[in-house]
Amino acid sequence: MKDQRRRPPPVRGRSKAGVMRLFVAVPLDDAAHERLAAAMADARRTADSHAWRFVRSEGVHLTLKFLGEVDESAVTELRTALGRAVAGAGAFDMEMHGIGAFPTPSHPRVLWAGVREGASRLAELASSVDRELTPLGFQPETRAFAAHLTLARSRDPRQARSLAGWIAAHADEPFGRLPVRAVVLFQSLLSREGSTYLPLATFSLTMQ
Numbered sequence: 001m002k003d004q005r006r007r008p009p010p011v012r013g014r015s016k017a018g019v020m021r022l023f024v025a026v027p028l029d030d031a032a033h034e035r036l037a038a039a040m041a042d043a044r045r046t047a048d049s050h051a052w053r054f055v056r057s058e059g060v061h062l063t064l065k066f067l068g069e070v071d072e073s074a075v076t077e078l079r080t081a082l083g084r085a086v087a088g089a090g091a092f093d094m095e096m097h098g099i100g101a102f103p104t105p106s107h108p109r110v111l112w113a114g115v116r117e118g119a120s121r122l123a124e125l126a127s128s129v130d131r132e133l134t135p136l137g138f139q140p141e142t143r144a145f146a147a148h149l150t151l152a153r154s155r156d157p158r159q160a161r162s163l164a165g166w167i168a169a170h171a172d173e174p175f176g177r178l179p180v181r182a183v184v185l186f187q188s189l190l191s192r193e194g195s196t197y198l199p200l201a202t203f204s205l206t207m208q
Helices: 030-046 072-086 119-136 157-169
Strands: 019-026 052-054 062-071 092-104 107-115 148-154 174-180 182-191 194-204
Touching: 019 072, 019 119, 030 052, 030 092, 030 107, 030 148, 030 157, 030 174, 062 072, 062 119, 062 148, 072 119, 072 182, 072 194, 092 119, 092 148, 092 157, 107 157, 148 157
Parallel strands: none
Antiparallel strands: 019 062, 019 182, 052 148, 092 107, 092 174, 107 148, 182 194
16 A cells, blocks of 8 residues: 655656756865866876766765756755754764775776765765655665765776776875865756756754
8 A cells, every 4th residue: 555645756847947957965175176186187197088978076076865857846845854954963074085986996887086084974964865855755775875976987888997907006095084064955057068066055064
């Protein structure tokens, strides 16, 4: 028997004009962007240029939950739920460390920088966001949260292996610490030049 209390998801908007592509993420500061930009520049010199599509360095972020297409009429309620999700959560630092790839470094399709210190706190934030958004109709995550910062995606999986050696050589490279002081609701604006991320709402974490 269906649970009649479950609300329909606020996705698949009435028209494309009324739809926003959204995600929830932790933003980076300028210093973190610069360090990761240097790593991506180095990777570009090694990678087959036709095999990879790199993220704009200023757009690198740590995603807590991808929401997809959401009707703009649901954004107010979404902001309220995200406010509840971060309420009482304390600020902390995270340490960006190491390069890896999904599904495996030897068969890379997504290139990422990892997180060492602070990963458990990020997982708690992601779980809280997931818990608050599920009653709004967003599907709960089925996979364990893995904190990472996406740097590039492969265009051609067969040629993407050209970066496998570079990934292995940078598997333990440190990228410094980053203060995590807020969670942001972003809108993703797509264009031929790539994605631009517009912050719609910022939710500050409690300073302790």
